[in-house]
Amino acid sequence: MRGLATRLLSLVLAPLPACAAPERTNVRYDEDWSSAAGAEGIDRLKYVRLDASGDIHASLGLELRTRYEGFDNPLWGASRDDGYLWLRAMPSLDVEAGHLRAFVQPIAGYARGVNGGNGPADQTGIDLLQGFGEWRVPLATHGTITLRAGRELVGLGSERLVGLRYGPNIPQPFDGMRAIIAHGAVRLDLMRLRPVQIGLGNFDDRTSQTRKLEGAYATWTVAPNIGVDLYLLGYRNDLARFDGISGVERRRTYGVRAFGRRGGLSWNWELMIQRGRFGGQPIRAWSLATETGISFPAVRLQPRLRLRANVASGDSKTGDGKLETFNAMFPKGKYFGELSPIGPRNIINIHPGIDLVVAHGVGIELTEVSYWRASTGDGVYDVPGQEIRAAGASKARHIGDQIELSTSWKASATVSFAASLSLFRAGRFLKETGAARPIHMVGTEAMLKF
Known part of the structure; x- marks a missing residue:
């Protein structure tokens, strides 16, 4: 029995040959394992010929993750201490x-x-x-049209508006259709999707009948490692709620994103403008999200310095006939860090950080985030978009400051570990509107991704 366990462990920890190890992504369906044809051992499951020619083939995958998160004074003491264990298994089959x-x-x-x-x-x-099923049609001039229908995970750009929600335990899938046109340096996604409403029991996840997402998202690779995104996304929520008012929300987001890397310098800047109507009043919202970094790969510990700065508009005054709160719709799960309680609405933040490589496969990240309200007439929201502290009578902007230390270890191509510690100290706004104790947060994670 001990010999069998040792053999299984060696198979898991042994790296694949470089030619047969594409990056394991979070969506899994965009991995190309054709280079693993002819591999031996458990690696042969990444490319299985189903006919003699190999025209029909399959790839098997598996993700296992366990994660613990613990909180002292969640919501700054407005809720009792919390600590929970997340468990998930996600096998996959691609034919x-x-x-x-x-x-x-x-x-x-x-x-x-x-x-x-x-x-x-x-x-x-x-x-x-x-x-999902898809049909890929080659174009005559080095391009393809892919028609896809069914249920899938969708991440657009930096996932600031449409993300996988991969960090929490249950990702956010969508039901619907996508047409993906790729030609040369340009890719265009046309989509008509509805989010899946997650049930807590077995086989009870259902297509949402109250929310819808549709639009076009284009990416132009201007030069190697440099690109620009342009997009228009339409969102509808029949059960929206803002400032205690319920109604139908129709929102259009016009966005542009510039991203790239030149030498040690990297950038990822995105401007989003939202228009539409909610409950008979016009929507006038916007957000600017930036990340700029510089790395020094030849220096000891290979430091990378990073500065993120974000603004997301808030409502200036309840009952003034317009809604100015930005809506991130379906954002990534860990928006401002592994353990941050705050989401991208009515927010200004400055987020410096440093990444270090301390050993092969081992990294450390240290970040500090300071948060302010963009508008004193609006409150503070969490990542899903729920208001967690109302504006009250306070005119203070400073919400608080957070420091986070994270470490990760990629033990092999399939096994990784991570841990995070975080402290959030309340600012003047929180102190003037209710509970304002410091939040202590810890997270640990182990993952196998085959």
């Missing part, structure tokens, strides 16, 4: 036959110990995370 393809990824996701009960980001039981 291609010429221009046709089918991808299936079920999920088993459970949570233990969540204060107040599990929510849709904590537990889904056993369900279908992804399941």
Whole structure:
């Protein structure tokens, strides 16, 4: 028995040959394992010929993750201490036959110990995370048109507006259709999607009948490692709620993103403008999100200095006939860090950080974030968009300051570990409007991704 366990461990920890190890992504369906043809051992499961010619082939995948998060004084003491365990398993099967393809990824996701009960980001039981079919049509001039229908994870750009929600336990899938046109340096995504409403039991995830996302997202690779995104996204929520008012929200987001890398310098800047209507009043919202970094790979510990600065508009005055609160719609799960309680609405923040490589596969990240309210007429929100502290009578802007230390270890191509410690100290606004104790947060994670 001990010999079998040792053999299994060696298979998991042994890296694949360089030619057969594409990056393992979070969506899994964009991995190309054709270079693994002819691999031996467990690696042969990454490329399985289903006919003699190999025109029909399959790839198997598996992700197992366990994560613990603990909080002292959540919501600055307005809620009792919390600590919970997240568990998830996500096997996958990808089958291609010429221009046709089918991808299936079920999920088993459970949570233990969540204060107040599990929510849709904590537990889904056993369900279908992804399941779609696609038809890829080659173009005459070095391009393709891909038509895809079914359920899938969708991440657009930096995932500031449409993300996978990968960091929490249960990702956010969408049901619908996408047409992906790739030609030369340009890629255009046309989409008509509805988010999946996560149920807590087995096989009870359903297509949302109240929210919808559609639009176009284009990426132009201007030069190697330099690109520009342009997009228009339409969002509808029949059960929206702002400032205690419920109504139908129709929102259009016009966006442009510039990103790239030249030598040690990198940048990722994005401007988003929102227009539309909510409950009979016009929407006038916007956000600017930036990240600029510089790395020194030849220096000891290979430091990378990074500065993020973000602004997301808030409502200036309740009842003035317009809504100015920015809506990130479906953002990535860990928006301002691994353990931050604050999301991208009515916010100004400055977020410096440094990344260090302390050993092969081992990295450390130290960050500090200072938060202010963009508008004193609006409150503070969490990442899903719920208001967690109302504006009250306070005119203070400073919400608080957070420091976070994270470390990660990529033990092999398939196994990784991570841990985070974070402290959030309340600023004047929180002190003037209620509970203002410091939040202490800890997170640990172990993952196998085959």
